[in-house]
Amino acid sequence: MIDFHCHLDLYPDPQSVARACQERGLYVLSVTTTPSAWRGTSALVKDAVRIRTALGLHPQIAHERAHELTLLEQLVFETPYVGEIGLDGGPEYSNHCPKQLRVFERALAICRDAGGRVMSLHSRRASGEVLDALHACPGAGTPILHWFSGPLRDLDRAIELGCWFSVGPAMLRGVKGRQLAARMPIDRVLIESDGPFAQVDGRAAWPWEAVTAIPDLAKLWRIDEGDCERQLMANLAAIGKIAVSPQFQ
Structure with missing residues (x-):
């Protein structure tokens, strides 16, 4: 099945997690938090045909790693996937909001200048600002x-x-999360674990546990679980076609 947002390199034993994903036939988007982590994380899955590594600069550390934008600009031509990028409006990051925004806007411009990328975006407590930045940078790519x-x-x-x-x-455990998911177009939704940050039963979620979102999504969308799974796989195929489109090369 699918995990379209996890941090493979941040598990205690990333090699074993990557192997387990391969053995299970899981389609994975492995996001990174810094451009300097991209090559090493890509090397974890160099022989895994169903795992892709996204090039990221996480907003929570953007104020410390803004200098890595130069590396992001150099590496962006090596992958059609960029993430995790975005903004975080949590109170613990309020002092860094201006720098976060500058980094995010530059990352979007880099994606645009490279022909567009499939982007996995962080928007915690900053969804309006993220959408403003996307609106101001048409051509950056396909935001997820x-x-x-x-x-x-x-x-x-x-x-x-x-x-x-x-x-x-984890998102679907809450009333608000379910309300939001019910309103999303079903042909523009993918599933994720956000492991190892997201928790399941008090421990880090595994990538293969993203599939446990399917029963909840099926109920919200009022379809059976088999149809839900088929829809998600069709969505993944659509994103795959976007990623290999000539406009993203």
């Missing part, structure tokens, strides 16, 4: 809002802007 938690008005705006969404079991 990971674990979207903004207000309904921002969800509706994101849908109008053509955004996709990745949804996981």
Whole structure:
């Protein structure tokens, strides 16, 4: 099945997790938090045909790693996937919001200048600002809002802007998360674990546990689980076609 947003390199034993994903036939988007981590993380899965490594600069450390934008600009031509990038409006990062925004805007411009990329985006407590930046940088690519938690008005705006969404079991545990997922276009949703950050039963979620979101999504979408799984696989195929499109090369 699918895990379209996890941090393979941040598990205690990333090699064994990567092997387990391969053995299970899992389609994975392995996101990174810094450009300097991209080559090493890619090497973990160099022989895995179903695992892709995204080039990221996480907003929570953007103020410390802004100098790595130069490396992001150099590496962006080696992958059609960029992530995790975005903004974090949590109070613990309020002092860094201006620098976060500058880094995010530059990352979007890099994607645009490279022909566009499939982007996995962080928007915690900053969904409006993320959408503003996307609107201001047309051509950056296809945005996939990971674990979207903004207000309904921002969800509706994101849908109008053509955004996709990745949804996981942790998000669907809450009433608001289920409300948001029910409103998302079912042909623009993928599933994720966000492991090892997201928790399952008090421990880090495994990539193969993203599939446990399917029963909840099926109920929200009022379809059976088999149809839900087929829809998600069709969505993954659509994103794959976007990623290999000549406009992204």
